[in-house]
Amino acid sequence: MLTALADAPRHGYAIIQEVLAISGGRTKLLTGTLYTALDRLLQQGLIRIDHEEVVDGRLRRSFTLTEQGRSVLGEETERLRAGVAEADRRLALGRLQLHGGTA
Amino acid sequence: MSDPTAVTTTSTATPATTPVAGTRPLPARLPLRALYPAKYRAAHGDEITAVFAEVVQDAELGTGLREWAALAAHALRLRTRLSSADPVGRIAAGAAPFVLAGGAGLSAVHLLLGFIHPDFPYGWGNPVRAAAGLLQTGPWLLALLCAGLGRWSAARALVVVGTLGRLAIVLAFHHVHSGPAWAQYHGLLGFWTTLGALLLVAPPDGVDLSRRGRSGVALAAIAVAVPLCTLLVLWQVPRPSRPDAFFDLAFSPTLERLTDDSSHWPAAVLSLALLLHLGARRPDRLRAAGIALAALPWTVLVSPPFSEQPAFDSRELLHNTVVVLGLLGGATLLAAVSRTYWRTRPVEPAGLV
Numbered sequence: 001m002l003t004a005l006a007d008a009p010r011h012g013y014a015i016i017q018e019v020l021a022i023s024g025g026r027t028k029l030l031t032g033t034l035y036t037a038l039d040r041l042l043q044q045g046l047i048r049i050d051h052e053e054v055v056d057g058r059l060r061r062s063f064t065l066t067e068q069g070r071s072v073l074g075e076e077t078e079r080l081r082a083g084v085a086e087a088d089r090r091l092a093l094g095r096l097q098l099h100g101g102t103a
Numbered sequence: 104m105s106d107p108t109a110v111t112t113t114s115t116a117t118p119a120t121t122p123v124a125g126t127r128p129l130p131a132r133l134p135l136r137a138l139y140p141a142k143y144r145a146a147h148g149d150e151i152t153a154v155f156a157e158v159v160q161d162a163e164l165g166t167g168l169r170e171w172a173a174l175a176a177h178a179l180r181l182r183t184r185l186s187s188a189d190p191v192g193r194i195a196a197g198a199a200p201f202v203l204a205g206g207a208g209l210s211a212v213h214l215l216l217g218f219i220h221p222d223f224p225y226g227w228g229n230p231v232r233a234a235a236g237l238l239q240t241g242p243w244l245l246a247l248l249c250a251g252l253g254r255w256s257a258a259r260a261l262v263v264v265g266t267l268g269r270l271a272i273v274l275a276f277h278h279v280h281s282g283p284a285w286a287q288y289h290g291l292l293g294f295w296t297t298l299g300a301l302l303l304v305a306p307p308d309g310v311d312l313s314r315r316g317r318s319g320v321a322l323a324a325i326a327v328a329v330p331l332c333t334l335l336v337l338w339q340v341p342r343p344s345r346p347d348a349f350f351d352l353a354f355s356p357t358l359e360r361l362t363d364d365s366s367h368w369p370a371a372v373l374s375l376a377l378l379l380h381l382g383a384r385r386p387d388r389l390r391a392a393g394i395a396l397a398a399l400p401w402t403v404l405v406s407p408p409f410s411e412q413p414a415f416d417s418r419e420l421l422h423n424t425v426v427v428l429g430l431l432g433g434a435t436l437l438a439a440v441s442r443t444y445w446r447t448r449p450v451e452p453a454g455l456v
Contacts, residue, residue, distance in 0.1 A: 012154040032173025058153035
């Protein structure tokens with residue numbers, strides 16, 4: 001959800017759609033799950049309400065990352081990147097050994 | 104939720120369209136706003152209703168009902184202050200994995216009991232008994248497997264199946280066979296219902312499903328089950344000289360003492376889990392309270408090695424309560440002493456070593 005809000009503020013339904021797209025269709029957030037998570041992220045100070053609007057008679061609140069949320073997402077991204085780099089390194093090492101190298 | 108920081112704007116001037124009730128999908132006609140507490144409803148009711156309406160607009164009936172159920176659960180958690188943002192909810196979330204570990208561990212014991220004793224309530228003596236035994240034990244073991252794989256929703260669903268199945272069996276045996284068998288099934292109904300309820304009220308998003316958390320649950324379940332199963336086998340396997348004698352064999356006082364004390368084993372395992380949690384670098388006190396909470400139902404369980412009957416009287420219950428609270432208190436005290444020791448321990452300057 002933090003990733004879904006990283007580039008722009010989004011409202012509830014847009015977050016559901018964005019998470020679906022980011023996960024390649026694997027993660028479909030239920031509305032109840034979405035609001036449970038939004039409540040918690042707001043309480044933790046990782047997101048905040050950016051603005052409210054009324055569209056077709058329906059209230060929409062848009063959420064955005066706070067500085068803390070941006071920092072948490074950045075740290076998590078770094079952690080994942082390090083994991084991916086390590087996996088790449090070991091795969092390359094494995095390929096080298098497989099082809100008769102002396103790593 | 105916090106106050107909005109930005110402006111309130113009104114965009115597209117299109118008037119709200121309110122479809123005729125009959126044309127709206129069934130989930131959209133179910134009560135939803137009223138389920139939320141008044142304050143939350145006033146702040147977020149419109150928005151949640153709007154998102155829900157968009158989601159169920161073209162969804163299949165099953166999907167729509169799942170969406171409604173998830174929102175109803177969210178509303179009820181807010182009403183009962185059992186969301187992951189509330190202290191009580193966080194305590195419940197801390198308890199749930201260890202409730203599951205204990206329940207699955209005991210289910211393993213009962214499953215083994217069924218193999219060893221076909222005529223017991225969990226026994227495999229005939230198809231009805233086998234089905235009844237499996238319905239009571241199988242879902243908890245599968246739930247543990249699901250939790251180990253990180254599938255908490257599936258684990259919860261299985262616990263619902265196990266709890267309702269147990270209730271159905273008690274009712275069925277009450278009407279069809281209201282004899283000793285009913286009494287045996289009935290014995291721990293309150294205990295199992297308590298475990299099921301504790302697990303179900305926990306907010307799923309607050310449960311620790313990290314690799315470390317899942318390993319802890321699996322290890323706790325194994326730690327509960329293996330010694331109790333071993334004791335059951337030691338007690339139950341007939342001696343070659345008297346293959347039919349299960350109950351009237353004279354055991355050494357040591358084994359008898361061991362058997363009596365084993366009723367506190369699950370609470371001892373959970374106390375160890377509490378100690379390990381409190382000994383971690385940054386322990387979460389509410390999660391720790393949850394682990395302690397998960398140990399409390401075990402105050403009612405006695406009569407090892409079968410582990411299928413509750414405490415016989417209030418004296419026994421009081422004794423068990425004192426032991427379980429003593430174990431939890433001991434773990435907390437030990438963690439506090441250890442923490443104080445490490446905090447006050449003088450550290451030699453690195454340059455002098």
